[in-house]
Amino acid sequence: xxxxxxxxxxxxxxxxxxxxxxxxxxxxxxxxxxxxxxxxxxxxxxxxxxxxxxxxxxxxxxxx
Numbered sequence: 001x002x003x004x005x006x007x008x009x010x011x012x013x014x015x016x017x018x019x020x021x022x023x024x025x026x027x028x029x030x031x032x033x034x035x036x037x038x039x040x041x042x043x044x045x046x047x048x049x050x051x052x053x054x055x056x057x058x059x060x061x062x063x064x
Contacts (some may be wrong), residue, residue: 009036024051 005021023039025032031051034043046054 007039017052 005025005027007025009023010021021036023034025034025037026048027045029048030045031048032043032045033051050051
C-alpha cells in the first residue's frame with residue numbers, strides 16, 4: 001500500500017538519477033500518476049480499484 005499523499009517512484013526506476021519512470025500517490029479515493037521527469041505537469045487519476053486491477057494484470061501469472 002502506498003502512503004496517502006506521498007509521491008512514490010517505482011522500484012524499477014531507470015539508472016542514473018532514477019527519474020525515468022512514473023510516480024504514484026494515493027489521493028483517496030483515487031490513485032494519482034505523474035511523470036517523474038516533470039512532476040509539476042498534469043497528473044492522471046484513476047479510481048483505486050481500477051488502478052489495482054491494472055497493476056495486478058501487469059504481474060506475471062503462472063500458466064496452468
